[in-house]
Structure formats: structure tokens, C-alpha cells
Amino acid sequence: MEVALNNSQKFLSKIATNDGHGENSPYFDGWKAYDTNPYHPQNNPTGVIQMGLAENQLCFDLIQEWIEKHPEASICTPEGGFDFREIAIFQDYHGLPKFRMAIANFMSRVRGSRVRFDPNRIVMSGGATGAHETVAFCLANPGEAFLVPTPYYPGFDRDLRWRTGVELLPVVCGSWNNFKVSLAALEEAYEKAKESNIKVKGLLITNPSNPLGTFFDKETLKTLVTFVNDKNIHLICDEIYAGTVTKDNEFISIAEILEESPTICNHDLIHIVYSLSKDMGFPGFRVGIIYSYNDTVVSIARKMSSFGLVSTQTQHMIASMLSDDDFVENFINESRNRLANRHDLFTRELAQVGIGSLKSNAGLFFWMDLRRFLKDATFESEMTFWRIIINEIKLNVSPGSSFHCSEPGWFRVCFANMDDETVTIAVRRIKSFVLKNKLFEIKSKSKKQCWQNNLHLKLSSRRLEDIMSPQYSPLNSPLVRAQT
Numbered sequence: 001m002e003v004a005l006n007n008s009q010k011f012l013s014k015i016a017t018n019d020g021h022g023e024n025s026p027y028f029d030g031w032k033a034y035d036t037n038p039y040h041p042q043n044n045p046t047g048v049i050q051m052g053l054a055e056n057q058l059c060f061d062l063i064q065e066w067i068e069k070h071p072e073a074s075i076c077t078p079e080g081g082f083d084f085r086e087i088a089i090f091q092d093y094h095g096l097p098k099f100r101m102a103i104a105n106f107m108s109r110v111r112g113s114r115v116r117f118d119p120n121r122i123v124m125s126g127g128a129t130g131a132h133e134t135v136a137f138c139l140a141n142p143g144e145a146f147l148v149p150t151p152y153y154p155g156f157d158r159d160l161r162w163r164t165g166v167e168l169l170p171v172v173c174g175s176w177n178n179f180k181v182s183l184a185a186l187e188e189a190y191e192k193a194k195e196s197n198i199k200v201k202g203l204l205i206t207n208p209s210n211p212l213g214t215f216f217d218k219e220t221l222k223t224l225v226t227f228v229n230d231k232n233i234h235l236i237c238d239e240i241y242a243g244t245v246t247k248d249n250e251f252i253s254i255a256e257i258l259e260e261s262p263t264i265c266n267h268d269l270i271h272i273v274y275s276l277s278k279d280m281g282f283p284g285f286r287v288g289i290i291y292s293y294n295d296t297v298v299s300i301a302r303k304m305s306s307f308g309l310v311s312t313q314t315q316h317m318i319a320s321m322l323s324d325d326d327f328v329e330n331f332i333n334e335s336r337n338r339l340a341n342r343h344d345l346f347t348r349e350l351a352q353v354g355i356g357s358l359k360s361n362a363g364l365f366f367w368m369d370l371r372r373f374l375k376d377a378t379f380e381s382e383m384t385f386w387r388i389i390i391n392e393i394k395l396n397v398s399p400g401s402s403f404h405c406s407e408p409g410w411f412r413v414c415f416a417n418m419d420d421e422t423v424t425i426a427v428r429r430i431k432s433f434v435l436k437n438k439l440f441e442i443k444s445k446s447k448k449q450c451w452q453n454n455l456h457l458k459l460s461s462r463r464l465e466d467i468m469s470p471q472y473s474p475l476n477s478p479l480v481r482a483q484t
């Protein structure tokens, strides 16, 4: 994209001055809206509640308890100070052997111990963000492309494209089949690229999906693997939400497909991106992992990892924590339980006022369906409604367009970055907005019957145009006024 350059920018590189970071998308705009008016129960009770951040803060009590019990895991305590010297001078880009071993075991444990990972294939990076860029550098040249099913995590546009010059091409998925990736859609995207003379080097999937909160079934994974094998292109599987699958469901990793059906494809084509940002809730530690089945990619990625190593202090602590099998077992189970409860609470409450969502069982979010509220099925209407949500309901949820969704009216709602009290307030705000604007009428015969009938809700005829009275115009919001 051509960007108008100011004087100081004219002396800089193309990468420094292009718009590849993507900071100007609505995804980041929502964060800015939150930053200017953040909700605080006492200091700013009418502020914006942050529901655009996929953070897992539901099990910090367990982490804190472990840290208090294990002062030796930190080199900054009297108990751990003895290791300070050894840890501080370690600089091998292979990483501490005990760290790689602990990560390999944890990755296996998170996948129900049905697969094993070789510690010698574990390559470090600065979060999954760094891992994706490294993989892109290893697999593709500038101008070459990866196919990505939509909707997808907006950060991919930055992580895989910005500094590498690689392109991302959408594989269009939609609500007609619950956003499942079909072979027809893959073939279509591949053919389109061919027609445009763009060389496709791989397929990038997020399993479980951000923003959908769903994960791939075995059949679909086999279809994808067969597809990449037939085309002789790579498959990058972002599995950073593997441990968020709710309690009664079993996540299926690409590793499981390879172990179960070793001859299904050329293993050199398969690469997993992982991190501790979501499953453990440690985005600040920047622990990212590249796990490739391709020896050359392991070797090259390891050399490249010099640009984004995980500090040895963090490796040391993580190695201790993740080697504690009882802790890990308890943490994973408890985290999955708490996420399931939070997910169910949120979606159930919204269903009471007729707000539906895609059926999901993973992730730190759900995919809310507000298509019925839009004036018309356009992304302009989606943005108008999104501004109402930010400025009037005061919730920062993320619009589907920022995830390259092909259908207007879907929004991602994050639910694991807040405490129970904030959840109550968020739900109350949504419900009262819907009821106040008569977007729904509850046809209640008797309260009991209502519950029995799974809450019979009637969509009233009021839509977006009705709530665009001056009182509700986002244009009246100080925030929008400030932005325009």
C-alpha cells in the first residue's frame, strides 16, 4: 500500500514507512477507545470494558500459589540466587535443555498425552508472533503467498507479511457451513492465486480458531493435510489455543494426524506454532515455539531465533514450573473448567436477550452473531453498529471485518481477561441496551415455561435505524468527535 510520507520518513526504509503493522485497523482502534476511557469499578465505572483482548487470566491464583511455594524457581530470591550466575551467562540459542524438555512434555500433556514431541525439534521465538515470522522467512520469498481461511487473527497480517514481504490470500469461509474450511474453498483460493501468478507456498490454519473458538475435526484435518501434500506446499498449524478446549471436548492436533497416519503426507511440509501466551496466560513472557517436522527448517529457524530468544531467566522459571507434573495436570484441568464455565455463562446470558453465537468449545472468546441488528448486510453497517457498542454500550468487542470475515455482523467477544464482577457489568450493559431499545421482546407466558422453552424470544421489528436516534448516534459520542 502506498503511504504518504512526511519529511523525516523519506529518509527511512520501505519497511519502516509502510503500513504493514496494521495498527490502523478497527481491531486496534477498539484498543485505543479502551485506552482513552478504561473501565474501573471505582475510579471509572462508566468506562469502556476491554473485551477485545484474548488474554487468559482465569487461573492466576494457581500460578501465584505455585510461585510462592517455589522461590527457588526465580533467580532473584535468596533460594534461587545460587543459580544466578549460570543462568545469567547462558546464551546458547538451542535454549536450556531442561526448558526444551519441559515444553515438549507440556505440549504433549496439553494434547491429552496422545502425541509426543521431540525436545530437539523445539525452537524458541519471541511469542507466537516471532514464531510466525520466522516460519514465513524459512518457507517463502517476498511476493509468495500463504492461504489463510477466514476469519483469521488480524495479527497475521503483521506477523507473516510485514517484514517478510510474503502475501496472505483468503480462503473464504462463512456461516453457511459454520465457517468450516472446505476443499472447494481451498481449491478456489489456490486457483485464484495461480490465475494471478502468485506462487502459493503454504496453508496457515489456527486450530483452535481465533476468532471462532472452534477446532478442526479429524476428517477436515486429513483433508487439509492431503491438500497440501497434493500441491506440495507447507502446512503451518497455529495451535496456541490447544489447552483452552473446554472440558468435555478433545482437541485434535496435527501431530495426532501424523502419528496416527504416518504415510498421509510428507512430514517435511508440517510445522506447528505454539506459545504459552494463551494456554498458560503468559503473553508477557514471550515464550514462542516453532515445532517443525522438517530438519532443515528446525536448523534454519534455530539460527534465526537469535533475533527473538526467550530470556534464560524466563526459561529457567518455566522449566521448573512445567516440570511439576501435578501442578501442570491440575492447572490444565482447572483452566479448561473455568474457561468452559465463563463461556457458558456469557453465551447463556446473551441468549436470554436473543443474541446468538457460533457454537464453540475453545479459545478465550466466542463469535457473536449480530447480523440481525444491522441496517443492511454491509461492512459499513457493521462499523456503525460497532461504534454504538464502543460508545454507548461501552464494550470493546472486535468487529468481524477486522478478522477478514466475509459476512458482516459477526463480532469477537473475549471473556477470559476480566473478573466475575466485570462480567456481570458487561452482561448487564448488553442486556439493558437490547431491552431499552426494544430490540427484543421476551414472550413470557410464565417464568417457568419460559425457561422450559429455552427462552422464547421474539425479534422485534426495531433495528439499527431505530436506535440511530440522536440520543444513540455514535456521532454524538465525545470519542468519535475526537476521532473525526
Ligand SMILES: Cc1ncc(COP(=O)(O)O)c(C=O)c1O
Pocket (backbone or CB within 6 Å): 054, 126, 127, 128, 129, 130, 153, 155, 206, 210, 238, 240, 275, 276, 277, 283, 287, 288
Ligand atoms: C492465533 C494467534 N496466533 C498468534 C498470536 C500471538 O501470540 P503471542 O502473544 O504468543 O505472540 C495470537 C495472539 O492473540 C493469536 O491469537
